[in-house]
Amino acid sequence: MVKSWQLSPWHVLLVAVLLCGAMFAHASTADVEQWLARMQQASVEQNYRGTFVLTRGKMSSSMRVVHAYENGVESERLMQLDGEMGEIIRRNGQVMCIFPDNRVVQLEKDRFANQVVKAFADFMPDSRYYALAVSGDERLINRQVVRVEVKARDQHRYSYVLWLDKQTGLLLKSSLRNAAGEELEHFRFTDIEFPARIQPEELQPMTQGAVVAHEFIPPVPQDQRWPDAMMWNVGYQPPGFAAVMAPKRPGVNAMLYSDGLASYSIFVERVNPDMMPEGASMVGATVAYADKLEAEGHHYAVTVIGQIPPMTAMKVAESVRPSMQGGS
């Protein structure tokens, strides 16, 4: 006799438990994505002033930050509180470094600046490359925060723990670790305020007297001896990283890649006497990997810099190749 299949209470319970599990896992990832979107938005649109400590390896520094958002324009002022006074002013995408000797250093914009290939707003850390979880509520500098874990699933990126302000979504504390669990970078606010309005004076640098020198750091120079139609091909990008700024156009020799959280830049230039020593130079979670490459008798220097493991930076640097393109 064939026993007919019956729906026992146990089966119902089992199915219910499995469904709940699946839904919970989904809800958790969606939760994290919502929090990360809030963090992104808050970092741009919130007005805030506060003091924070950034620790990278053995170095630790205290800084003060004032951030304003008005009429769609971001303004920011960072002041070093330890050692010599130094400031960084950012206004509408322009960055100025101001030194104690009243020297102002600024990056010269090249003609390809701000050509973003991929909108970042919809570019989130992917659950294929990071295990995402909201891991609890905590209290930090007298504010309610939510603890978000963004754990790397492979060796191409680092793991993050982010503490976000519940009310505004702003990042109040973060910890960045490598695969071995070593903390490479630690950031935390020690006090923070969210004023309705930031006075313009608060965003003015504290230079006393006249600016003595206004220096511009030129964009990474293009080598005129190479054919004009030279383009740089990046043969390797670690899984999950996409080109944010890497127009496929002759002459472009500065590129940016991101996985939604970590990012790295690639710069290609002529070999020059004071280039970085070949290999990986590291400060906390930041690596600058310099490599000398040769193609068709030409030597060129590739520098990969970002918050990625040195092994990943090496693979990226070694994959950069020139390609000539005739016509369009």
Place this chain on the structure above:
Amino acid sequence: MDPRLKESISALMDDEANELELQRVLSQLEHPEVKEVWQRYHLIREVMSGREHGVAMQTDQALPELDVSATVAAAIADDASADTGAVRKKGISVRPLRWLSMGGVAASLLLAAIFIGQNQSGDAIPELAQTLPPDTALQHVANTERQPKIVDGLSARQVQRFNEYLLRHAEQSLAHSGLGFMPLARVASVNAVGI
């Protein structure tokens, strides 16, 4: 002769004697039959293992004078021997040798697994283990694990270059990091030497 005694002698020769069997052989050591059985078993095994060539099997004189008591004493002296059966005497090491060779293979496989594990390419494990000898797999995997050279200590000029690249990277990634001013804070925190 007590069949249990014969079994015990056999077990001792096969390195599988337990404490009880060892005691049994010990208590009967002076018995001539024990020595005879020991020698007979020894001959059988040596022939079977192909070690004895051209030795007349029927003459006792052709056999080396085997010292049973020495073997037993060695077995007792080695604490572990009763458990692991590692009786140390040359000429009866067929089993330990075989184990040693198998241990070598096992160790290679384990090493290969560790290397592959470090490489984090989970898919490769069964494939490599099946199609390649362990040593080849190990070499193949080790080759892909070339470590980047780590620069130790930068000159002041090089720190400045590092900061320039960091500033460039910060300005490029500011709008895209999602972490607000963090890229700039990184620049500010290494500003010791300046840009």
